[in-house]
Amino acid sequence: MRAVVIGAGRIGCGFVGQLLRESGWEVVFVGRGRVVDLLRRHRRYVVRLADGAHHEDVVVEGVTAVPFADAEATADAVTSADLVATAVGAHNLATVAPLIAIGLARRSVPTNVVAFENLLVAGSHLRNLVAVRVASDFPLDDHGFSGAVVSRVVSQRRWPAGPGDPLVFVGDRESTFSVDRGALRHPLPAVAGMVATDDYEAQLARKLYTYSAGHAACAYLGYLKGYHYIHTAIRDPEIRAIVRAAMAEGQRGLAARYGPTLAGTEADLDALVERFANAGVADPILRVARDPRRKLASEDRLVGAARLAAASGLAPAKLALAAAAAMVFCDPADPSCAALHRELAAQGLAHVLESICGLHCDEGLGKLVAEEFEALVAGWAEGNSLLSFERRLWAWAASSGEMVATADA
Amino acid sequence: MRLAFLIARQPRSWVSPVMPEVVRLLREWGVEVTLIHPEEELVNLRDVHVEHDLYVLKSGTELALGVAGALDALGAAVVNPYAATLRCRDKVVATRLLQAAGVPVPETFLSAHPARLAPLLDAGPLVVKPSRGSGGRGVHVVRGPDDLRRLPTGEPVFAQRYQERKGRDRKIYCIGGQLFGVKRVWPVRTYEEKLGEPFTVEPALRDVALRCASALGLELFGLDVVETAGGPYVVDVNAFPGFKGVPDAALRLADYIYAVAHRGAVPAFEVTR
Numbered sequence: 001m002r003a004v005v006i007g008a009g010r011i012g013c014g015f016v017g018q019l020l021r022e023s024g025w026e027v028v029f030v031g032r033g034r035v036v037d038l039l040r041r042h043r044r045y046v047v048r049l050a051d052g053a054h055h056e057d058v059v060v061e062g063v064t065a066v067p068f069a070d071a072e073a074t075a076d077a078v079t080s081a082d083l084v085a086t087a088v089g090a091h092n093l094a095t096v097a098p099l100i101a102i103g104l105a106r107r108s109v110p111t112n113v114v115a116f117e118n119l120l121v122a123g124s125h126l127r128n129l130v131a132v133r134v135a136s137d138f139p140l141d142d143h144g145f146s147g148a149v150v151s152r153v154v155s156q157r158r159w160p161a162g163p164g165d166p167l168v169f170v171g172d173r174e175s176t177f178s179v180d181r182g183a184l185r186h187p188l189p190a191v192a193g194m195v196a197t198d199d200y201e202a203q204l205a206r207k208l209y210t211y212s213a214g215h216a217a218c219a220y221l222g223y224l225k226g227y228h229y230i231h232t233a234i235r236d237p238e239i240r241a242i243v244r245a246a247m248a249e250g251q252r253g254l255a256a257r258y259g260p261t262l263a264g265t266e267a268d269l270d271a272l273v274e275r276f277a278n279a280g281v282a283d284p285i286l287r288v289a290r291d292p293r294r295k296l297a298s299e300d301r302l303v304g305a306a307r308l309a310a311a312s313g314l315a316p317a318k319l320a321l322a323a324a325a326a327m328v329f330c331d332p333a334d335p336s337c338a339a340l341h342r343e344l345a346a347q348g349l350a351h352v353l354e355s356i357c358g359l360h361c362d363e364g365l366g367k368l369v370a371e372e373f374e375a376l377v378a379g380w381a382e383g384n385s386l387l388s389f390e391r392r393l394w395a396w397a398a399s400s401g402e403m404v405a406t407a408d409a
Numbered sequence: 410m411r412l413a414f415l416i417a418r419q420p421r422s423w424v425s426p427v428m429p430e431v432v433r434l435l436r437e438w439g440v441e442v443t444l445i446h447p448e449e450e451l452v453n454l455r456d457v458h459v460e461h462d463l464y465v466l467k468s469g470t471e472l473a474l475g476v477a478g479a480l481d482a483l484g485a486a487v488v489n490p491y492a493a494t495l496r497c498r499d500k501v502v503a504t505r506l507l508q509a510a511g512v513p514v515p516e517t518f519l520s521a522h523p524a525r526l527a528p529l530l531d532a533g534p535l536v537v538k539p540s541r542g543s544g545g546r547g548v549h550v551v552r553g554p555d556d557l558r559r560l561p562t563g564e565p566v567f568a569q570r571y572q573e574r575k576g577r578d579r580k581i582y583c584i585g586g587q588l589f590g591v592k593r594v595w596p597v598r599t600y601e602e603k604l605g606e607p608f609t610v611e612p613a614l615r616d617v618a619l620r621c622a623s624a625l626g627l628e629l630f631g632l633d634v635v636e637t638a639g640g641p642y643v644v645d646v647n648a649f650p651g652f653k654g655v656p657d658a659a660l661r662l663a664d665y666i667y668a669v670a671h672r673g674a675v676p677a678f679e680v681t682r
Contacts, residue, residue: 053439225657226587231438232664236657279438282671379609385587387607387656396588396610 002026003189004081006074006096008035008065011116012087014154014169015177018047020083021060023192028077029065030096038160038167039065045167047154050280056173059166071099078103083189085148086126087116091294093126100126101133104143112144112184116177118212120204120299122147123183144184148177149204153215153275155283172281178203202258209250209305210264211272216301217246217322218276219288220329224376226385226395230288231279238389244273246305246318253308253316291336292326298358302326303365307358310365317368321389323357324372328380349373410670413443413461415477417468425651428467430659431666438667447472459485463670466494467649474498488669489648493626497648500540500567503625510624512617513642515569523560526551526568534571536644539564569644572637579634579641581610581618582655583627585665588618591654595635605654614641621646628669629662 003020005012008031020027029039039045044061066073078084078100088096093115100113113130115122127145134140154171176193180200188196197203215230221242222233233239247269255263296303306319327344331337343352349370350361359366379386381398412435416428435442443461448470457479464487466477474495481491489497497503504517515536520526526535530553537560539547550571551557560566577592593605610618614634621632621643631650634641652658 053437226661227664228668229664232660232667235434235660282667383586387589387609393607394609395590396615397612399612 001082001189002028002080003083003085004028004030004077005085005087006030006068006100007085007087007089007092007116008032008039009087010154010157010169010171011150011152012085013039013045013060013167014047014157014171015150015152016085016087016116017045017063018058018060019175019177019192019194020085021062023190025083025191027063028081029063030068030074030077031065032068034159035157035167036065036067039063042166045169048168048170049173050170050278050282051173052278052280055170055280057168068096068099071102074099075102075106079106082111083191084111084113085116086113090117090119090122090125093117093122094129097126097129098133101130104130104140105134105138110139110142110144110185112146112189114146114148114179114184114189116148116150118150118208119147120201120208120304123180142185146180146183147200147204148179149200149207151176151207153281153283155281155287170281172275172278174275199258199262202262205258205304205308206254206262206264208301209254209308210247210269211275212301213250213305213319213322214243214247214269214272215276215288216295216326217319218243219285220292220322220325221389222285223289223329224325224380224386224389228285229279230283230285231277231281233285234273234276240273242318242321242389243276244269246316246322247272249309249314249316249319250305252314253305253310253312256312257308286331286334289326289329289331290334292329292334293336293340293356296323296326296340296356298356303357303359303369306365306369315368316365320365320368321372323369324376327352327369327373328376330382410439411441411443411461412463412465412666412670413445414465415445415447415468415473416465417448417470417473418446425653427652427659427662431663434659434663435667438663440667440670445476447476452476454479457483459483462486463488463666465666466491469494469498469648486669488666489627489629493628494648497625497627497630497646498541500538500542501565503646504569506624507621507643507646510620512620512624513640515572515642515644517570518566518568520566520568523557523562523566526557526566527554529568529570530554530557532570535568536571537566537568540567572635572642572644574635575638576636577605579608579614579632579636580605580650580654581614581632581634582650582652582658583618583622583630583632584652584655584661585628585669586622587661588615589652589655590614593654600653603653607654607656617641617643629665 003025005016008029017027047058049056115126123146151174152171154169156170158168178195178197181196181198218230218233221239227233251263302323306316309316353359353361353366361370379394385395387393432442464485466487477491481487507514534552537549537551578595580591582589588610590608590610591605592608597603629649631647632643633645
């Protein structure tokens with residue numbers, strides 16, 4: 001059995017490739033740049049599964065890779081694969097869809113395509129992108145398209161220190177992923193850790209609105225307090241309390257929408273918070289906080305969770321604070337931040353809340369987020385840090401020239 | 410990841426909980442931490458090698474500085490940087506650098522003999538300090554000739570114009586570019602008084618702190634600032650102070666040291682999908 005994994009990054013190599021090889025699949029990666037050269041040369045890499053101060057190195061051997069720039073080889077890999085996986089980031093699916101379409105069109109038997117993209121509609125989104133690239137009479141419905149809910153965090157890719165050293169991916173020990181049983185075609189691929197579920201949307205919502213919401217909240221609040229790592233920020237008692245409360249808000253929304261069994265228990269939330277404290281993955285806040293514009297979208301982890309909570313009758317104050325913190329977040333190296341801040345400066349808070357978050361700034365959840373944002377931005381300047389969220393005590397007061405006018409223009 | 414702290418063992422009554430907590434956190438995060446107490450060891454200089462990813466220079470003793478200097482010369486990563494710590498340790502050098510950077514410091518005088526300070530007392534009291542001292546040790550307020558006669562002789566005299574305080578003293582701490590202000594009564598008598606009260610550093614004081622950081626090249630430091638009728642004066646700079654009163658000081662320090670060590674240990678560290 002052969003699988004092609006499009007995307008040789010942290011999730012592609014550090015999760016998907018490892019589980020596929022463990023299950024006896026031949027694995028061909030499609031990637032870009034130096035990583036492809038290294039995989040082709042060494043045909044192996046290491047996944048470091050870290051748990052606090054301890055770790056286990058898993059050597060993934062016998063892999064191959066083709067460069068994405070080689071369109072013919074990429075399409076061929078899709079044509080000859082018994083399973084097509086993507087792990088390219090949701091915003092890159094449109095780039096890879098045309099080559100998947102070419103590869104599928106050449107096939108004589110159907111296959112399954114699984115998008116490991118942490119996106120609510122990843123499977124159907126990718127299917128739609130492929131559909132516009134194949135002939136109108138192409139039997140696309142013969143092929144399965146599913147998203148995948150990935151449990152593992154893979155925080156780092158480490159380049160080899162010396163010529164003979166392998167590429168290393170660092171992540172935690174979580175080794176399961178859920179796929180949408182109804183969206184795949186039989187026979188389902190046999191992969192270690194795969195759980196085929198009939199309530200895929202609910203499973204993804206559960207991950208997105210508890211784990212991912214808490215992870216993002218920890219990153220944005222940690223940024224405001226000046227921390228560098230998730231495992232550090234979560235040890236700040238004030239941040240821990242806000243993150244835990246934000247996750248509880250998301251959980252309450254899930255319970256109202258999907259029922260208490262799926263939403264989980266208090267103990268489940270505590271276990272998720274403990275995962276954030278795993279220093280072994282050394283997850284940088286700038287990585288987790290990256291792309292705030294996407295993470296603030298109306299169905300995504302923060303606003304999506306808050307909307308669900310609000311729909312259950314709750315005022316999700318902590319999720320609103322986390323969303324406001326995401327709007328303040330500023331990493332000069334992150335184009336998403338730059339775009340968000342340009343929009344805030346040019347078109348104002350009300351417009352951004354409406355266009356990105358689907359919220360109205362003068363009512364309900366939108367008003368909560370707007371109030372938190374105004375309170376934060378009043379003291380914020382790049383490089384400043386909060387000493388206390390409760391007291392809104394900033395480390396220093398910016399001079400008038402340093403204030404960033406991100407409130408309503 | 411391997412870290413070493415060059416650290417002086419303090420009397421139990423002095424021990425701040427901050428540094429033990431920093432070490433505990435780093436160890437909990439999987440960092441191998443070695444505590445080196447140079448004063449308690451017989452150091453064979455031939456055995457001094459770079460064996461750690463980062464050396465944390467907490468101690469300001471001559472012996473610790475010597476060991477840090479040797480490690481620095483051998484290519485070790487040291488925080489604070491050895492050269493910056495050395496500059497800060499010498500009040501003559503540090504004060505002149507601060508003056509040159511436009512930092513408000515009291516008028517400062519040097520002399521080989523205390524008696525030469527006598528004419529200066531007409532304009533008001535002086536504060537005489539050891540030029541390489543720290544922790545308030547050996548500091549004398551000199552108000553008249555009798556005080557001058559009681560000063561130790563045989564050492565260079567470093568004297569600054571005494572500044573009449575207005576309100577509580579300010580401590581400005583810096584952890585890797587992040588500033589933290591703490592207000593304290595003076596003199597402090599209890600540990601609680603040392604913790605003081607955090608405050609938001611105003612723009613003028615922040616400008617002073619940034620000038621100090623730039624002039625001295627320190628990543629971790631504390632400024633003693635007195636508020637006077639004529640404005641704030643920086644009366645002391647400490648490389649790697651105790652950070653008492655900084656909210657979540659141990660966590661912030663451990664986070665910063667971890668980040669510095671991580672970058673050093675993993676040069677190819679990259680954030681990608």
